[in-house]
Amino acid sequence: MNELIRIKNRIFKIMPFVSAIIFFAITYQYYWAMKNSAYAKLQAEFSFKSKEIKRLIEGRILSYEQVLNGAKGLFMASESITREEFKTYVAALKLDLMFPGIQGVGFSVIVPPSKRDDFIKKIRAEGIESFDITPMNMRDFYTSIVYLEPFNERNKRAIGYDMFSEENRREAMQSARDKNSVAISGKVTLLQEYDNNTQSGFLMYLPIFDKSIKNETLQERREHIKGWVYAPFRINDFMHGLNEYENNDFDIEIYDNGVVSKKSLMYDRFANNEKSLYSSDITINVAGRNWTLLIKSTPIFEAKVDLEKANILLLAGAVFSLFLFYIFWQMVNIKEYAQKRTQRANNDLLINKNKLSNLNKTLEKRVEDKTKELQIANERQEEYIFSLEILNLELKKSKENALQAAQARSNFISSISHELRTPLNSIINFTDQTIEDFDEMLLDKDLQDDTKNYLRRVLANSKHLLQLINDLLEFTKAEAGKIDYTLEKVDINIIMTTAYNNTYSLLNGTDIQFNLKLNQTPLIAMIDSRRFLQILLNLLSNAIKFTKKGSIELRSFDDANYISIEIEDTGKGIAIEKQKAIFEPFIQADSNDSGTGLGLGLVQRMCDDMGIEISLNSQEGMGSVFRLNIKKVQV
Incomplete structure (x- = not known):
């Protein structure tokens, strides 16, 4: 029995720790679930906006295809188009306003070697005195950019250039001719690039055939090609103005031909290699050519994750766990105090019992002595009777004292039981009330800014320390020849x-x-x-x-x-x-x-x-x- 009591006492002593740990563990599980839910919501938003960026790029490409189809219709509707007519047509398109990102609309014509010199004289006679077909080396046939509007400083640099002489441009021109459809080139540097703000570029082509021939077969298209209407693009200008992209939530990289490498990189918005929480690798078929879009979240976007309720829950759970620990700890102390008082009462009762037993023995001895005295001296009978009554009264009083001591012990045990029951009921009532009001506690928003600022300072110093470590590692590798x-x-x-x-x-x-x-x-x-x-x-x-x-x-x-x-x-x-x-x-x-x-x-x-x-x-x-x-x- 005593061993069982000792085991119960040990279990009762660890109750504060067990209760606090269990409650905090439950709280942390809910916190982790809320945190994961917040990040999952942000992931869904990232996926949606990544698809929206892809849709916007595809929509922009389709609109530029319509521009080239309109220019092709202009050539097909007339026997010949003059420079002034082409200029008027392109000006009516209002490229800067309606088609942002496009550098212009042009026409490149095929020139046989036998007609090269006459062609150059003809274009110079139209007012472009410095016109020439470049590059100059001999080829089976030449192509030459003759129209390119708007005729600004950038576009003037391209007049006369034979795009068929360069591999990337030639592949796109051949593809457009053979398929009789829009085709775009790979990554190029446009002739329009002449200042420090150099960008990667690409070109879009649509073939123009002899309209007197149906040109249904591949051989017919190759024999009756007259030229191409085309549009040059600078990639940074092309990407400018996409609604979902203009904010700083996303870093976008575009790679040509479906290959992710430095050589094929056409566009990199922020040009950094920081690790992102979310990234998306999307392939877009752009007029028959694959582009790979690598979209990554930035710290600005990642900071939008709503962890406020989860953090409040975690903090409230930690505070309540400490409170629960305090309450149970107090219960343990109260129980130990009650046990000590009970032990003292038992000891006092045992002492009183011993005293009563000794008193009974003393009284019995005195009664025996008095009886003998009565037998010897009958003449003093009344005096002895009186003394005996006194002794009986003393014995009765001693018994009453013993009974009072026993009653006191019973009352003390009852009082201690009440003192233990009262705080336990308070704990139960407080817990029920806290669970009932828990949702209202989550509405307090005054606990977040200091924690966030502290974590930002820790992050900044951690990054600085990481940079120092990286420098040391790089130099150590260099010293070791590794x-x-x-x-x-x-x-x-x-x-x-x-x-x-x-x-x-x-x-x-x-x-x-x-x-x-x-x-x-x-x-x-x-x-x-x-x-x-x-x-x-x-x-x-x-x-x-x-x-x-x-x-x-x-x-x-x-x-x-x-x-x-x-x-x-x-x-x-x-x-x-x-x-x-x-x-x-x-x-x-x-x-x-x-x-x-x-x-x-x-x-x-x-x-x-x-x-x-x-x-x-x-x-x-x-x-x-x-x-x-x-x-x-x-x-």
Whole structure:
């Protein structure tokens, strides 16, 4: 029996912990379910809007196809279309207002080699004195852009160009001719690109045939093709204005021909590699050519997840679990106190019983003695009777005291039972009331902002620490010779353009002008494009860090054997005595810089590994010029 009581007491002592843990576990399950529900709702919204972006792009392509069909109808309705008539037709379309993103509408005609010179004279006679068919090399036949409206500065650069001479354009023109339908080209750089704001582009073609022939067979279409109406597009301008895309909720990348690679990348809205909570990989068939849309959520979109009720539930559950623990802990203390008081009462009762027993024995002895005395002295009989009555009264009083002590013990046990029952009833009533009012507790919204701000600060410091760790890991790999390089023939101008676009946003709100000057022809080198981009971004980051105002210029040029890239800034420059040391690890030109001192050391190591010569020309207070010399690869 005693062992059973001890077991019950132990179980009762752990009740505060068990009750609090069970209640918090239930609360956490509900919190997790509410949290998952909130993220699932955001996922559904992301999926819906991703499909909406796809629909908008497809709708825009269809509208541009209608523009080309209208232009084809113009040519089919007349024997010949003059330049002025074509200009009037395109102006009536109001491209800027009704068809945003399109650069213009043009016509490219086929020119036999025998009629090339006469054709050039004819177009020059129409007022375009510098007209010529380019490129100049001999071919089986030529095509020439003769009309392109609006006839602005960008579009003038394309007049006379033979699009059939370039592979991507030729494939699309052949596909449109053979299928007698709209076709678009792969990723190209338009002739209209002439400034620093270079974009990838594509072209849309629709064939024009000799209308006197039905052109139902492939052979007939190839023999009677007259030319193509077409439209050029700059991809950034093409994407501008999509309603669901204009906010900052999504990062969109577009890859040509269904291949996700840097080479096929046509468009990257934010040009960053941050991990996203949601992403969607969608394939669009655009006029017979596949585009891959990679749509990713941004932190702005992900912050829309509604965790307020879930967080309130978790907090309320934690508070109530602590309260429940406190109540049960108090019950344990009350029970221990009651047991101690009961033990003391039992001890007192035992003492009183002993006293009563001793008193009875004493009284019996005294009665026996008095009886003997009565037998010896009868003459004093009355006196002895009186004494005996007194002794009987004392004995009765002692018995009454013993009974009172027993009654006191019974009353004490009853009182302790009441004291235990009262708080237990309060706990039951409070729990019932709390469950009844729980939904109203969730309406309190004053508990979220501080927690969110704290988590943002933790996240920001965690990202900063992660960047420092990444720098150290990269340099450690470089020191151990464990950096992997994938050498391939790449166009340096493309990597420079990517570096320019990635860096440009860092200059918002500064007094720095950022210029990009690219060599007019492709610069082909055998390098690792990803590592070379890392080198450029590191050098540009240093230029921005030490240039408070003025300009930064990224430029390229070449000679017979080498390609040169220069990054020039108007910053504070580097003292001559410090220039040799800045490429050493952990060395900084400015001791006040908060960096790790690993950047230029890592740049030097990667340049050495890829056979790139890096040099510095700088004067203190006069800015700096970093030059990269790369051996040219002949194509």
